[in-house]
Amino acid sequence: MTGTIEKQTPPQQIRFRDKKTMIIKCPYCGPRDVIEFTYQGDATRQRPDPASSDQTAWNAYVYDRTNPMGSHREFWLHAGGCRQHLIITRDMATHVISSVGFARDAVSSGREGDRP
Amino acid sequence: MTSSRLPQGGRIDRTKTVRFTFDGKAYSGHQDDTLASALLANGVTLFGRSFKYHRPRGVFAAGSDEPNALVTILSGDVREPNVRATELEIHDGLVTESQNRFPSLEHDFMAINQLAGPILSAGFYYKTFMGPAIGPLRSTRVWMFFEKFIRRAAGLGRAGIAADPDRYERMNAFCDVLVVGTGPAGLLAAEAAAETGAKVIIAEEKPVAGGSLLASAELIDGRNAAVWAREKAAALANLPNVRFLTRTSVWGYYDGNVLTAIEHVSDFKPNRTKGQPRQRYWVIRTGKTILATGAFERPIVFPGNDCPGVMLADAVRRYAIEYGVAAGNNVTLFTNNDSAYEAARALAQAGINIVAIVDVRADVSGACIEIASSAGAELILGHAVTGTHAGKTLSSITVQHFNAQTGHVSGAPREIKTDCLGVSGGWSPAIHLASQAGGKPEWDEDLQAFLPPEPNQNWVTAGSAAGYMDTVSVLSDGATKGSSSKTKPKLPAVDAPMFDASPAPVFEIEPAVKSQKAFVDFQHDVTADDIRLAYREGFHSVEHLKRYTTLGMATDQGKTSNIPGLAIMADVRGITIPEAGTTRFRPPFTPVSFGAIAGERYGDLRPHRLTPMHDWHLANSARTYEAGLWHRPMIYGSHGETVEQAYVREARAVRQSVGIVDVSTLGKIDIQGPDAGVFLDRVYTNMFSTLPVGKARYGLMLREDGIVYDDGTTWRLSETQFLMTTTTANAGNVMQHLEFYLDCVWPDLRVHLTSVTDVWAGSAVSGPKARAVLEACVTDTAIDNATLPFMGIVHGLIGDVPVMVCRLSFSGELAYEVYCGAGFGTQVWEALLEAGKPFDIMPYGLEALGTLRIEKGHVTGAEIDGRTTAHDLHLDWMLSKKKPYIGSGMKDRAGLNDENRLSLVGLISLDNQSINGGSHIVSDAAPREPADSFGHVTAACYSPALGKYIALALVKHGTSMIGNRAYATDLLRGKHGAVEIVSHHMFDPDGSRMHG
Numbered sequence A: 001m002t003g004t005i006e007k008q009t010p011p012q013q014i015r016f017r018d019k020k021t022m023i024i025k026c027p028y029c030g031p032r033d034v035i036e037f038t039y040q041g042d043a044t045r046q047r048p049d050p051a052s053s054d055q056t057a058w059n060a061y062v063y064d065r066t067n068p069m070g071s072h073r074e075f076w077l078h079a080g081g082c083r084q085h086l087i088i089t090r091d092m093a094t095h096v097i098s099s100v101g102f103a104r105d106a107v108s109s110g111r112e113g114d115r116p
Numbered sequence B: 001m002t003s004s005r006l007p008q009g010g011r012i013d014r015t016k017t018v019r020f021t022f023d024g025k026a027y028s029g030h031q032d033d034t035l036a037s038a039l040l041a042n043g044v045t046l047f048g049r050s051f052k053y054h055r056p057r058g059v060f061a062a063g064s065d066e067p068n069a070l071v072t073i074l075s076g077d078v079r080e081p082n083v084r085a086t087e088l089e090i091h092d093g094l095v096t097e098s099q100n101r102f103p104s105l106e107h108d109f110m111a112i113n114q115l116a117g118p119i120l121s122a123g124f125y126y127k128t129f130m131g132p133a134i135g136p137l138r139s140t141r142v143w144m145f146f147e148k149f150i151r152r153a154a155g156l157g158r159a160g161i162a163a164d165p166d167r168y169e170r171m172n173a174f175c176d177v178l179v180v181g182t183g184p185a186g187l188l189a190a191e192a193a194a195e196t197g198a199k200v201i202i203a204e205e206k207p208v209a210g211g212s213l214l215a216s217a218e219l220i221d222g223r224n225a226a227v228w229a230r231e232k233a234a235a236l237a238n239l240p241n242v243r244f245l246t247r248t249s250v251w252g253y254y255d256g257n258v259l260t261a262i263e264h265v266s267d268f269k270p271n272r273t274k275g276q277p278r279q280r281y282w283v284i285r286t287g288k289t290i291l292a293t294g295a296f297e298r299p300i301v302f303p304g305n306d307c308p309g310v311m312l313a314d315a316v317r318r319y320a321i322e323y324g325v326a327a328g329n330n331v332t333l334f335t336n337n338d339s340a341y342e343a344a345r346a347l348a349q350a351g352i353n354i355v356a357i358v359d360v361r362a363d364v365s366g367a368c369i370e371i372a373s374s375a376g377a378e379l380i381l382g383h384a385v386t387g388t389h390a391g392k393t394l395s396s397i398t399v400q401h402f403n404a405q406t407g408h409v410s411g412a413p414r415e416i417k418t419d420c421l422g423v424s425g426g427w428s429p430a431i432h433l434a435s436q437a438g439g440k441p442e443w444d445e446d447l448q449a450f451l452p453p454e455p456n457q458n459w460v461t462a463g464s465a466a467g468y469m470d471t472v473s474v475l476s477d478g479a480t481k482g483s484s485s486k487t488k489p490k491l492p493a494v495d496a497p498m499f500d501a502s503p504a505p506v507f508e509i510e511p512a513v514k515s516q517k518a519f520v521d522f523q524h525d526v527t528a529d530d531i532r533l534a535y536r537e538g539f540h541s542v543e544h545l546k547r548y549t550t551l552g553m554a555t556d557q558g559k560t561s562n563i564p565g566l567a568i569m570a571d572v573r574g575i576t577i578p579e580a581g582t583t584r585f586r587p588p589f590t591p592v593s594f595g596a597i598a599g600e601r602y603g604d605l606r607p608h609r610l611t612p613m614h615d616w617h618l619a620n621s622a623r624t625y626e627a628g629l630w631h632r633p634m635i636y637g638s639h640g641e642t643v644e645q646a647y648v649r650e651a652r653a654v655r656q657s658v659g660i661v662d663v664s665t666l667g668k669i670d671i672q673g674p675d676a677g678v679f680l681d682r683v684y685t686n687m688f689s690t691l692p693v694g695k696a697r698y699g700l701m702l703r704e705d706g707i708v709y710d711d712g713t714t715w716r717l718s719e720t721q722f723l724m725t726t727t728t729a730n731a732g733n734v735m736q737h738l739e740f741y742l743d744c745v746w747p748d749l750r751v752h753l754t755s756v757t758d759v760w761a762g763s764a765v766s767g768p769k770a771r772a773v774l775e776a777c778v779t780d781t782a783i784d785n786a787t788l789p790f791m792g793i794v795h796g797l798i799g800d801v802p803v804m805v806c807r808l809s810f811s812g813e814l815a816y817e818v819y820c821g822a823g824f825g826t827q828v829w830e831a832l833l834e835a836g837k838p839f840d841i842m843p844y845g846l847e848a849l850g851t852l853r854i855e856k857g858h859v860t861g862a863e864i865d866g867r868t869t870a871h872d873l874h875l876d877w878m879l880s881k882k883k884p885y886i887g888s889g890m891k892d893r894a895g896l897n898d899e900n901r902l903s904l905v906g907l908i909s910l911d912n913q914s915i916n917g918g919s920h921i922v923s924d925a926a927p928r929e930p931a932d933s934f935g936h937v938t939a940a941c942y943s944p945a946l947g948k949y950i951a952l953a954l955v956k957h958g959t960s961m962i963g964n965r966a967y968a969t970d971l972l973r974g975k976h977g978a979v980e981i982v983s984h985h986m987f988d989p990d991g992s993r994m995h996g
Ligand SMILES: [Zn+2]
Pocket: A026, A027, A028, A029, A030, A078, A081, A082, A083, A084
């Protein structure tokens, strides 16, 4: 069969992520299994000024990640629920979640994220 | 035959006879027998052959710690291997067979491996087959050649290939307190917890509650301990706030106090009720966990310790008391601690003859001496077993003088005739679940065992799991741990002699002259000498030791071998056991079937996405295929055409007259809000805030790292509303990408996103006659070039269905996308076909769609492959210089502007042969492997417009290569052909057709 590579892509596999690990208390939906959530990355990084061409700053934002053994702030999307992004403080060693809030609130109040 | 059924005793129901087979031979047992107890009752002592050396092995334990007696259950074509005979309840019609033997258990061909013993030592496979090259052969090839023989000779049971006909289900459960284990500690802990009104789940891996009490000679509150346990359990099970699960093994402890368990619902029954699952997989979320998991007896390692007839002392006791089975006529016990004397007391009460008790200690308490004498057993103190004599089963043992302080063996060997040796090397708390939960176990010098770690979640251990080894303190600890109050719990009275729980620190008997192997891990055939060899070869840490020797890595997870193995390692290193450390236990505690983990989730689990016109496509001979989750027409086949003939016919019709294609699968996102334009300016590389209402624009998105992310057209429906389209495959990702930026980066923007992919049905009408088709059916608006210019949008009606028409082109022809509510999709599609009849409108599928876009050099996911930049794809013209956007900060990085990058070109076949997608671009005229590739084909087709086989490719120095000859090579599929590199705009490069 001719045609493009794109057309021959095999069907997507659905993977079940039965992690059986955590319950996240979504401020909108209540306590839900982690399976409903999608990890969306480090919430401590600072996005450079959008007009900046400072490659060091952009490199740090896009690639540099610390892997602290202990408390860490991170974005999670409640993909199988209210679809709000949350900021979660999680202990990387024990997975204990000490705080959950809407990302919007935290970012708007200037504690996280970047300058628009 | 030395093992037999006792005339009385046991919790088996002797009024019921159960018939089963083992290795083709019919046997009978009683209701509540395990396969192990029933076979022992029938005088069967040989249960299987060992993993590596194919040595004859008997049953060693009486529970989940069994390393030897693994069998395969046969049910029709279905085989379930590696089931522990010690846990398998027999039922009428049960068919089982032994493992690791060929052709039969008694005459095993592979037992020749025993002769090869010295070369099958630790690390044998690595050294011989995976190490450096042997002669002229690459070592991996040697391994590949021998692997199938080795896998047959060594290994556990064989899995079947028949589909599992059974049902499994999964359950989620929530409770305040989960109690694991129903020995004396678990029962009182559960009772105390239930009294507070808490919601309690109790899980017991056996069919009955009681744990150690089931085989106890003690009296509790004046009653037989097993009876006391049964009554206590029945009372608990009746409480409304208690759920009592038997035959349920808790096998995993995860973060957040989540535990997993496997319940054997019906696999012990001859006939299952219709619809009843075989096993049930539990996920239990608990506030608090009480681990009353008891303790495992461990063996002492000595030469010849693996022959049938050598068992754990507690197992000998359990077969006698629980199942009314004498594991031998003349039992000897070998111990380093007092618990064997409790076993002796129980065995004597059951009427079993005890020949002798061999104790490594020179002195024992008066209570021990008293038991030995009343049992009529010779007490041999300060001695150890240094050898065994066995045919099919044990016939005698050799004992010699032993110094427990120095480990020194001396004196003349003395032979003792015995057909069953019960060994006790002390007890190890079952800390597996606690260890899984996290934390480092702590060594206890008194018990010579690891105690559970400090809790890192809300759990406690109770009873012997916490290191309490006598019934009185176990009961007390259980009641205390289960209750939240400080008041001292009322405890039942126990009538039992008090023993000292601490064993002599003796783990291995190592005579100077060894004529027999001394096994540590029976299931993986790891000997004490293998551990010493590993040490000599430099494997000093327990983690290395474990992997090199495979000690403790079999299905029993080293329940009996863990501590003896560590002790031997510590000894050769000259350090203490806690200094040698222990490895962390991992789930599962007991083997879990794949069926139970899958539960009801098997077969095709994907959602199938169908467009509103799907039934029409099928009714009109579409051949569909899956694009992501969508089913889309590939071609509309007819008259025995090949796929190529069909798409060429369809694509040709589009260029000559008009065609129609279902584009409902395109991702569609409704973007609304006062800041919608500003938002789009930030996510697209080009400007959208300036787009007039009623116009659409082609947009390009980058990732933050400057790589192209997605493309599509976005339509401005009002000042504050846009309709974004995305590629079909990327729709969900783009939605999530946009949501992330609105929530986490620009929460100040007043924009709302709604996925409307399934809300709209879309049909693209393309070709020179497209306008005529629309003019024939769209009312309430004009379609002419002035009203609906390129990239214009109008609203109208088809019949009485409101439609939105946007003039845009993926095919390069004059083309319109017609959108309507999804429910009207087929109605509008058919109306367009009807209007197109005079022009022979041709429905076309994805193959023709692809052909048209390849001819035009339009990119899709094949070119937007996560590695290409806008420059690579000749889309630099879309990069605004007036504003920042996602990716603008990093797009100018040196690596993304390197002159050696691949860029998009067209290819035309010079030998009139088709070009394979994925072919490499090389300069060699002759096929060669490996070739120096300087590019690859992303998409290929036959072009009816050009009358040639063409392709799109990403090629190094692409633009400056135009006009050159190269070769597209795909040696895997036997293709190598000359091509000319051309501009990716292969057809109608100035776009006059779509603007016409
Ligand atoms: Zn939510």
